[in-house]
Amino acid sequence: MYQYDEFDQRIVDERVRQFRDQTARFLAGQLTEDQFRPLRLMNGLYLQRHAPMLRVAIPYGLLSTRQLRMLAHIARTYDRGYGHFTTRQNVQYNWPELNRVPDILADLASVQMHAIQTSGNCIRNVTSDPIAGxxxxxxxxxxxxxxxxxxxxxxxxxxxxxxxxxxxxxxxxxxxxxxxxxxxxxxxxxxxxxxxxxxxxxxxxxxxxxxxxxxxxxxxxxxxxxxxxxxxxxxxxxxxxxxxxxxxxxxxxxxxxxxxxxxxxxxxxxxxxxxxxxxxxxxxxxxxKAHFTEPPYETLPAELPGAVAQRTESDPAFAAWFRHNTFAHKVPGYRIVFLSLKPPKVPPGDLDHRQMDAIAELADRFSFGEIRVTHNQNMIFADVRASELHALWTELREWGVATPNINKATDIICCPGLDFCSLANASSIPIAEEIYSRLDNFDYLYDLGDLRINISGCMNGCGHHTVGHIGILGVDKKGEEWYQLTLGGSSANEAALGERLGPAIAKPDVADAVTTILKTYVELRAPDESFLQTVRRIGITPFQEQVYGHH
Amino acid sequence: MVIIKDGRAITDEWLHLDDEAAIPPSGQVTVSLLRWHAERTALMARPDPVGLRLEAGDAPDTIADDLQRFPLIVLSFATMADGRLFSLARLLRERFGFAGELRARGDFIVDQIFFLSRVGVDTFEPTEDISPEAVGQAITTFSVLYQAATDEKHPLYRRARR
Known part of the structure; x- marks a missing residue:
């Protein structure tokens, strides 16, 4: 991956100095809130509901294990022990103290990281394909x-x-x-x-x-x-x-x-x-380009090693993970492994500092010391030897990042919502948890196939609801949380914006509505037809009839 | 208001005329673009230099032929968040070859001086008083400049061995 030279390093070091001075001037009353706002925003610092929120750039989603360990250190030292990975391949800390943010930036600079232009009216972190290369x-x-x-x-x-x-x-x-x-x-x-x-x-x-x-x-x-x-x-x-x-x-x-x-x-x-x-x-x-050369791959046979193949027969849990969380690699004998940051009962995209340290350790052992962060709020080990998949799975499972649900209905994209964000109109994490709890049967989950559910707590759309196969948007109705559902959105090649299902739905009924939509799909789909294909073929009317007919 | 140019505070030798104010027979004055267009002949007939004040939405194209007449162009910042003047400054310098004094005046803060100096502004008159030292420090906030701009013709990859 890209390594800073003296010029790149000098820039982030000088940025730390500059922001330390700006923060000191603000705290001393020499900068007004209006003057400080654009300055702090260009450093990814928001003043939020409970505390400042700091957004750290992960350029195009690529992290070295040294950098991930530093993110763990920051979560431990300056925050409440965890970080939130976002839909823009960044990481956010929800509880730093303003006067310590310059120290956080200094720690980041020591591992070639920064928070430059992660917010504000400027050019933001450039994002890319998480399996690039x-x-x-x-x-x-x-x-x-x-x-x-x-x-x-x-x-x-x-x-x-x-x-x-x-x-x-x-x-x-x-x-x-x-x-x-x-x-x-x-x-x-x-x-x-x-x-x-x-x-x-x-x-x-x-x-x-x-x-x-x-x-x-x-x-x-x-x-x-x-x-x-x-x-x-x-x-x-x-x-x-x-x-x-x-x-x-x-x-x-x-x-x-x-x-x-x-x-x-x-x-x-x-x-x-x-x-x-x-x-x-x-x-x-x-x-x-010379910084993005291939790691030293071994020459390996293309077919799955016998011991691993056998495990996929004898161990259903491993088989499910292998099938849903690992993907073909361009080099024979290697697999791309997705770490799911969507286990039950955890806000999508959250990792605590112990998990970050453990993931760094595993990436060193199993994937040439690099990790990618995806805009679906998961992580990737890009270069895992197929022969080591079972060993890796065993450890990932211990750390709670092996839920076999990549691209499935519980791989939900979700913004922090009303619980953290001062822009939000409605909560999003509790909605995600409620939907998740209805999908605890893996056979049913796999039967539903690839399905993207995206949830935003307000129309700013950080949870990318408009491109969810099922999109859920929180709205405020006279002080109550209501939710607008859309169907048929996608941000892939055949990009489309979801179509509005109908009037907003009350908070206690959202999970029921989603369950009904999924049931309707199962009833009406053609053989081998994905949810998105079905919606595109039959339109939203049959879904409307089922969802609103029941209410 | 303090004005900083070339590392020191200078006194303003210009009278900045409101559009309604009568044009004095002599003395250096600046006028708005509107007034320049409306009273160009009369202004040019005066013995003393005329400077121009531009606002964020003004288009430099309309005065391309006149630019070299102005010893001073003032960029008037109504609000620090309005970044159009940064583009305007570059266009004046790089496209239309304006070589006179380019002064930022109004609502901008010391932290923007680094950017302003990179797009060709050489004189600073912020609403809040500022010291020559602070301006000097602001201009050199970053010692590495990735991009080409008015101050550097080439991007870093052309200037440095990397």
Missing amino acids: VAADELEDPRPYCEIIRQWSTFHPEFSYLPRKFKIAVTGAEQDRAAVQVHDIGLRLVRNEAGEVGFAVLVGGGLGRTPIIGETTRPFLAKRDLLSYLEAILRVYNRFGRRDNKYKARIKILLKETGVAAFTTQVEQEWQQIKDHLVLDDTEIERV
């Missing part, structure tokens, strides 16, 4: 470009006070696992007719209050032009994006109000002026 369907590893974009966007002097936050995702694979269609800018590595690899550029996708699928402004962009084209988009957005209403300030609204063709022309004209002045050199691409 090991995916069989990959044209090229997207992570070097993520790192190049990270450096370009860090303290960009022109784009640090944008109309609103700005999120960029990059994928290099056929299957979109980075949700590039619902980002402010989505980049997809593609090959053109001449055989060159470059980027297809999508602009103006996004979730939140106005969910929109992005539009392609350039079907092919040469690598050399990556930064100049990004700069052209950002300049047009910075100058012309709306600043009169924060709910209309994202680039998707500018794109909609300007029109895709006119916006594309505007960007194109700006880009023509700067493209020859800001060239991404091959030597820089090669330098960064």
Whole structure:
């Protein structure tokens, strides 16, 4: 993975110094809350319901074991012993003290980490495919470009006070696992007719209050032009994006109000002026790429080793985990292993410090010392030898991260909700727990197949409800928590926004409604048809009839 | 209001004319873009220099041909959160070749001076008084600059051996 050189290190060290000074000035009353707000936000620091919340960047979801141990140390030393992994491949701490945040940043800097631009109206952490580099369907590893974009966007002097936050995702694979269609800018590595690899550029996708699928402004962009084209988009957005209403300030609204063709022309004209002045050199691409080389894989047979194959026959629990939580690797003899951060009775995405330390230890032993964090709030060991799967499973199970439910109905994406977040209108974690408790039968869970349930506690949509196969959005109705259900959303290749099922549902009835939806699916599905396929085929009416007919 | 330029406090030698105020026959004045467009001939007939005040929404394209007449352009910050002036500054410097004094004036804070100096602003007049030392420190907050901007023609990967 990418290793900081002296320049990268100096920047994060100087950031710590700067934020220490800013915090001291705020605490001494020399900065007003209004003045401090944008400064702390650009360091991922929110003042929340109970205490400040600090969001730490995990660039494109990649962590070394040394870094994960530091995250455990921070949870132990400055927080209440745990951290929350988010849908943007970041980690959040819910209980730090403001005056100790500079110390946390110093600890992070010592392992090449930071909280730079994890919030605020600036370019946020760049996200990517969590199985980048090991995916069989990959044209090229997207992570070097993520790192190049990270450096370009860090303290960009022109784009640090944008109309609103700005999120960029990059994928290099056929299957979109980075949700590039619902980002402010989505980049997809593609090959053109001449055989060159470059980027297809999508602009103006996004979730939140106005969910929109992005539009392609350039079907092919040469690598050399990556930064100049990004700069052209950002300049047009910075100058012309709306600043009169924060709910209309994202680039998707500018794109909609300007029109895709006119916006594309505007960007194109700006880009023509700067493209020859800001060239991404091959030597820089090669330098960064050299950090993302393959680990020293062994030459192994492709078939599953006999002892492991036998376990999948004799041990149903291991078999279920093998089947649902491990995936094909591009190198023979290796598997991609998902760690489920969705066991029963734990808020989705939460890990305590002991688990983090244990996972780091296991990654050192089983997966070349690297961990990936997914935007579905799980973790991945990308390079596990198939022969060691049983040994690894035994240990993961002890630490509660082997629930065999990856991509299943209990692999729920969920924001912190009303229990922690000051923006939320309704709780989300208790809803997730209630739905979870109805799905404790694994046979039923597997019969339901791949199913994504996403829950947000407010329309800002941190739980990505609009792209859930079943989306659940908390709304406030005269001081009571109600929930709006949607069906048929997806952030994968065939991206779609969920369709509203009907009137909002009262909190005690939400789990029943979800149960009814699942039952309806089982009754009406065609053979081998997934939930999403069924919804797309028959529409939402049969589900409406069942859910609202009963109430 | 304290104005800091080149590491020291300077006195303002400009009269910043409201749109309603009468134009004095002589002396250095700055005017809004609106007024420049409306009274360009009269302003140019005066013996003394005229400077321009730009707001976040102003487009520099309309005055590209006039830019070199202005010894001073003032970027008026109505609110520190409005980042349009950062783009405007770069365009003035890099696209339209403005070489005069570029002054940030109004509601911005010391922590933004690093960014402002990178996009070509050379004079600082924040609402809250500031010392030359504080400006100097702010400009050098970060010793590593990843991007090309007005101050650096090339990105770090062209400037440094990495």
